[in-house]
Structures are given as structure tokens and as C-alpha cells.
Amino acid sequence: MSVQGTAGDLHGVVENRLRQADQRYTAGRRAIISLLVSAGHPVSIGDIADRLPGVPRSSAYRHLTDLEAAGIVRRVTANDEFTRFELAEDLTGHHHHLLCLSCGKVIDVTLPAAVEHDVTAAIGQLAGAESFQAHSHRLDILGLCADCR
Amino acid sequence: MSVQGTAGDLHGVVENRLRQADQRYTAGRRAIISLLVSAGHPVSIGDIADRLPGVPRSSAYRHLTDLEAAGIVRRVTANDEFTRFELAEDLTGHHHHLLCLSCGKVIDVTLPAAVEHDVTAAIGQLAGAESFQAHSHRLDILGLCADCR
DNA sequence: TTTGCATTGAGACCCAGTCTCAGACTATGT
DNA sequence: ACATAGTCTGAGACTGGGTCTCAATGCAAA
Missing domain, CATH: 3.30.1490.190 (Ferric-uptake regulator, C-terminal dimerisarion domain)
Structure with missing residues (x-):
């Protein structure tokens, strides 16, 4: 059920989904996807700020919102913690x-x-x-x- | 497993748990518990402000935090919505x-x-x-x- | 009634998340 | 190559849920 394979495959899937949403797979978005892939677990905005200092906070939120709308990432809310983000289930498995x-x-x-x-x-x-x-x-x-x- | 019975029983249980946490079962806390019981579903701070206009926001948060610490209420966090509160599971059933x-x-x-x-x-x-x-x-x-x- | 401690109200404060807008970039047509 | 339109980006102001502080009040025990 899940779309798995090499990192190259995944980036291709991401690019196609963004295309379908009339959006481009730009450097900032690629950086965030790569971070989510390499992390292997849900990542907070703070993590993104630490690991991708060149991506401003407002852009990170926008990218994540766009990627969520395109069905590429998913929000994870802990009990009273801040929001974290991970790859959508059909890219990683339920x-x-x-x-x-x-x-x-x-x-x-x-x-x-x-x-x-x-x-x-x-x-x-x-x-x-x-x-x-x-x-x-x-x-x-x-x-x-x-x-x- | 759950503690069920009349409303009087429940208030007694709440009072005992607060006592064990060195806290009193005061009017403000009683109002919040009664609201949670009568609502029968998780309630947001906005709901509390609407239904209990005499209880200021800061007090409501403090009461809920204290009640949570005493194991009487539980936080429920929707996906990206604000927090809601409900009675703890052992008072209502899992x-x-x-x-x-x-x-x-x-x-x-x-x-x-x-x-x-x-x-x-x-x-x-x-x-x-x-x-x-x-x-x-x-x-x-x-x-x-x-x-x- | 006094003393000590928990509780309360009011509001300032914090900060995760959103919104705005001007400028940069990219794709496509000419 | 140039123009044009539309998308994307950075910077920072803004919003609002939630926290913290502090003085005033209430309650219990002696």
C-alpha cells in the first residue's frame, strides 16, 4: 500500500504530487522533505530551525502547510506539546x-x-x-x- | 474499573483526590467539574468562558491544570485545534x-x-x-x- | 483574632503559528 | 533574448491560546 523505494523515487513522487497541486518542488521544500526523510521520526518547527537555519520560520510553516495540502506530510500533535510533522502515511506506511x-x-x-x-x-x-x-x-x-x- | 454512580459520589471522589493533593474543592473547581459532567463530552476553554462567565480565563486554566495533576481531568488535543478537557478515564470509563x-x-x-x-x-x-x-x-x-x- | 497557607482575579506577558507584502525567481510565449 | 505573468520567498508585524505574577481574599486551626 505504501510507496517505498529509493530516495530518488520518493522525491519523484513528491514532485508529482506538488505538480498536481500546481506547485513547484523548490529548494526550500526539498530541504524540508530531505530533513523529514533523514530524521525518520516526526520533526518540530524548532528542529527545522536548528537543522535548516537558512529557512525562515514563516517559510517553513508555509512549506509544511503546502506539503500537507498536497498529501505529502502530516501533522502530529502530542498531548500539550507543539506540533510536529512527518511524511504522509502512504509514503512511509501506516x-x-x-x-x-x-x-x-x-x-x-x-x-x-x-x-x-x-x-x-x-x-x-x-x-x-x-x-x-x-x-x-x-x-x-x-x-x-x-x-x- | 471505572468509578461510577450518582453525581454526589463523583463529587466525593473529586474532593478526596484533591485532598490527597493538598488542595481544596472550592466553588470555582466545583463549577468546572459540574460543567464537565453535564456536558458529557470534552469542553474547550471557550465553552467554559461562555457557560461560566464568572470564572476568569487564568483561573480556569489553573483549575484545569490542578485537576489534571490530581488525576481528575484529562486534556484532549485535536489535530491543530485548541485544547479541550474531559473527566479522567477512571471516572467515566475508557x-x-x-x-x-x-x-x-x-x-x-x-x-x-x-x-x-x-x-x-x-x-x-x-x-x-x-x-x-x-x-x-x-x-x-x-x-x-x-x-x- | 491572629497566623499561615491555599485560592482567586486581573492583567501583563510569552510564543507558536498566521498573515501581509514587496521583491526574487521561474516558466512560458513572442 | 526579452517580456510577462504567476509562483515562491524572506522579513517582520500581528493574533490569540496559554502562562506567569502579584496583591487581595478566603479558610482552617489554635
């Missing part, structure tokens, strides 16, 4: 998060396929009962990471 | 949320017990593999409510 309540660290994890399947089926039923149109779901596990426990 | 991406509405739902059990077991395994100490989990279903779809 997964969930371990969120450390102490340091804010985010670790990606994947449920066993059978459990994920049951959850998805249950969500379909619950949503149907409320006439709710479900687009996606997120399962976040809150606790303390190995460093903070 | 449940999950349908979050409307358009209007921000939150609907409480409960997974079938068998699915919930499998999810909890899977979380235990995933957390263990990462040396992560899991305290709780949240499953949010994102989409459009009946009014917005």
Missing part, C-alpha cells in the same frame, strides 16, 4: 506513535496486522453508528521513554 | 474519540471489549520492545461529523 510525556520524543511503531485489521473494522462500525465519515485514525501510546523512565 | 476535522466536535465512543483487549496486549508488546513505559493510550478517529460531511 504506523502509530509512542509519545514520551517527559521529553516529547516520538517513536514510530506498527501494530500487528491482525490487530490493525480488527481496529479498522471496529472503527468502521463505530463511525457508521454516529453517521461519522472516518478519514483516518491515530493510536498514540503515552508514557515514558527509556531515557526518562 | 473510551476513544471521533474528532471532526471541520467543526472540532468530539464524540465519545467505546471499542468492542475484544478489540480493546487485543490493542492493549499489542501495546504492551510494542512498548516493551522499545523499553517504553506505557501509561495510557488514545485512539482518535479523524473525519467529518454528520453535520459537516
Whole structure:
């Protein structure tokens, strides 16, 4: 289901999606995508400011908003932390998060396929009962990471 | 597992928990708890300001922070919306949320017990593999409510 | 009633995130 | 090569949710 392969493939996919949204794959956007890929976990605006000092804050927000609208990145909101961003699920595969309540660290994890399947089926039923149109779901596990426990 | 019963029981439980945290169950806090109980769904600061005009914003935040620290209320963060608050799970029972991406509405739902059990077991395994100490989990279903779809 | 401590209201303050606008860049037509 | 139109970018002002401070008040125990 997910689009995986070399980094070159991924940049091509990103470029195509931006094209479909009438947008260009410029240096600033490429820098942010490369950062998200190399990080391998959700990244905050602060991380981006640290690692990409040449990209101003307003541009970073704009890029991320545009990339989100084009279905390339996704927002991750921890409990009361600031927003983080990661590559969209269809570029990386469906997964969930371990969120450390102490340091804010985010670790990606994947449920066993059978459990994920049951959850998805249950969500379909619950949503149907409320006439709710479900687009996606997120399962976040809150606790303390190995460093903070 | 959940502490349920009459409203009187609940206020007693709240009072005891505050006592254990060396805090009093004062009029402002009681007003907020009553609002959370009567609302029956997560409530935003804006809702509190509307329904409890006598409670200033700074006091409302302080009360909610204190109540959260005492394990009486819980924060619910929608995708990029502002924070909402609800009674802690052990006062209302474990449940999950349908979050409307358009209007921000939150609907409480409960997974079938068998699915919930499998999810909890899977979380235990995933957390263990990462040396992560899991305290709780949240499953949010994102989409459009009946009014917005 | 006094003393000590928790609680409260009012408002200044902070800062993540948004908005605006002028200038730079890029693609395409001539 | 030049012009033109439209997109993209940087800089900074602005917004508003959330926090912090501090003086005043309320409550409990002696």
C-alpha cells in the first residue's frame, strides 16, 4: 500500500504530487522533505530551525502547510506539546506513535496486522453508528521513554 | 474499573483526590467539574468562558491544570485545534474519540471489549520492545461529523 | 483574632503559528 | 533574448491560546 523505494523515487513522487497541486518542488521544500526523510521520526518547527537555519520560520510553516495540502506530510500533535510533522502515511506506511510525556520524543511503531485489521473494522462500525465519515485514525501510546523512565 | 454512580459520589471522589493533593474543592473547581459532567463530552476553554462567565480565563486554566495533576481531568488535543478537557478515564470509563476535522466536535465512543483487549496486549508488546513505559493510550478517529460531511 | 497557607482575579506577558507584502525567481510565449 | 505573468520567498508585524505574577481574599486551626 505504501510507496517505498529509493530516495530518488520518493522525491519523484513528491514532485508529482506538488505538480498536481500546481506547485513547484523548490529548494526550500526539498530541504524540508530531505530533513523529514533523514530524521525518520516526526520533526518540530524548532528542529527545522536548528537543522535548516537558512529557512525562515514563516517559510517553513508555509512549506509544511503546502506539503500537507498536497498529501505529502502530516501533522502530529502530542498531548500539550507543539506540533510536529512527518511524511504522509502512504509514503512511509501506516504506523502509530509512542509519545514520551517527559521529553516529547516520538517513536514510530506498527501494530500487528491482525490487530490493525480488527481496529479498522471496529472503527468502521463505530463511525457508521454516529453517521461519522472516518478519514483516518491515530493510536498514540503515552508514557515514558527509556531515557526518562 | 471505572468509578461510577450518582453525581454526589463523583463529587466525593473529586474532593478526596484533591485532598490527597493538598488542595481544596472550592466553588470555582466545583463549577468546572459540574460543567464537565453535564456536558458529557470534552469542553474547550471557550465553552467554559461562555457557560461560566464568572470564572476568569487564568483561573480556569489553573483549575484545569490542578485537576489534571490530581488525576481528575484529562486534556484532549485535536489535530491543530485548541485544547479541550474531559473527566479522567477512571471516572467515566475508557473510551476513544471521533474528532471532526471541520467543526472540532468530539464524540465519545467505546471499542468492542475484544478489540480493546487485543490493542492493549499489542501495546504492551510494542512498548516493551522499545523499553517504553506505557501509561495510557488514545485512539482518535479523524473525519467529518454528520453535520459537516 | 491572629497566623499561615491555599485560592482567586486581573492583567501583563510569552510564543507558536498566521498573515501581509514587496521583491526574487521561474516558466512560458513572442 | 526579452517580456510577462504567476509562483515562491524572506522579513517582520500581528493574533490569540496559554502562562506567569502579584496583591487581595478566603479558610482552617489554635
